[in-house]
Amino acid sequence: MASKSRLYPRGSSRKSSSSTFIFYVLIICSFFVLILLAFAILSIPKTSKVHEVNSIVHRESIIVDSSNERGDQWVEVISWEPRAVVYHNFLSQDECNHLINLAKPHMEKSTVVDNETGKSKDSRVRTSSGTFLGRGIDETVQAIEKRIADFTFLPVENGEGLQILHYEVGQKYEPHYDYFLDQFNAKNGGQRMATVLMYLSDVEEGGETVFPSAKGNISAVSWWNELSECGKDGLSVKPRMGDALLFWSMKPDASLDPSSLHGGCPVIKGNKWSSTKWIHVDEYKV
Numbered sequence: 001m002a003s004k005s006r007l008y009p010r011g012s013s014r015k016s017s018s019s020t021f022i023f024y025v026l027i028i029c030s031f032f033v034l035i036l037l038a039f040a041i042l043s044i045p046k047t048s049k050v051h052e053v054n055s056i057v058h059r060e061s062i063i064v065d066s067s068n069e070r071g072d073q074w075v076e077v078i079s080w081e082p083r084a085v086v087y088h089n090f091l092s093q094d095e096c097n098h099l100i101n102l103a104k105p106h107m108e109k110s111t112v113v114d115n116e117t118g119k120s121k122d123s124r125v126r127t128s129s130g131t132f133l134g135r136g137i138d139e140t141v142q143a144i145e146k147r148i149a150d151f152t153f154l155p156v157e158n159g160e161g162l163q164i165l166h167y168e169v170g171q172k173y174e175p176h177y178d179y180f181l182d183q184f185n186a187k188n189g190g191q192r193m194a195t196v197l198m199y200l201s202d203v204e205e206g207g208e209t210v211f212p213s214a215k216g217n218i219s220a221v222s223w224w225n226e227l228s229e230c231g232k233d234g235l236s237v238k239p240r241m242g243d244a245l246l247f248w249s250m251k252p253d254a255s256l257d258p259s260s261l262h263g264g265c266p267v268i269k270g271n272k273w274s275s276t277k278w279i280h281v282d283e284y285k286v
Helices: 012-042 093-106 141-150
Strands: 060-065 072-080 083-088 128-134 162-166 173-176 191-198 210-211 235-237 243-247 262-264 267-269 274-278
Touching: 012 072, 093 128, 093 141, 093 162, 093 274, 141 162, 141 191, 141 243, 141 274
Parallel strands: none
Antiparallel strands: 060 072, 072 083, 083 243, 128 162, 162 274, 173 262, 191 243, 191 274, 210 235, 210 262
């Protein structure tokens, strides 16, 4: 009896060879991809001092807003401890003047919070004059508060009304925290978590916002040579009309950040006008 031979489909050997070829091509391609990734990782710049200001300051173009002559806007990260950024040309000149004119008829000597009672009191620590503007008091203020909310990603309702401050020659604000050390003030809106400080005027000399406890290379900021002696006692921001400084009084884990200690250096020449927006963890009822 003849043995039965096993039949194979025609072309099976060709398919096997094609599969083997494709397999080897994929291996070679994968090998080259790994080499490229290795070169990319090795080309990443290395810094030995991760907290130095010069390793984190950057310029990021935002938009050009010709409708209200704000000009080019960009953000600079100036510190991670505390977390602080400067938004250049946040306000237009007209907006700055509008806030000053609203406040002028109501200016009084500035006060500070009493840590024991939670009430306002007079103090030599703060020698400026100031007043508060009601939240959403007019269309211009509403637009500014909406812009602050967009900048910080925090609701308008969590912010206090704008505080307008005026510092004349020799006037200052000693280093302090914006977060509360008493339970009384935290009842409305909870703790203050962030501050947006807007500069409404240029200052010829002095008047810097200084962070004496900030970590990093404090002399790396581009305006270092323009600072007063007080301004060189820490990380400082020089007042420029329209700029806004955002800094956080709380860390990402919701604990208080002692490196947010800050003060206002004495004005040496000129006048300083500014506006402060304190933002709480929860809704701040007005």
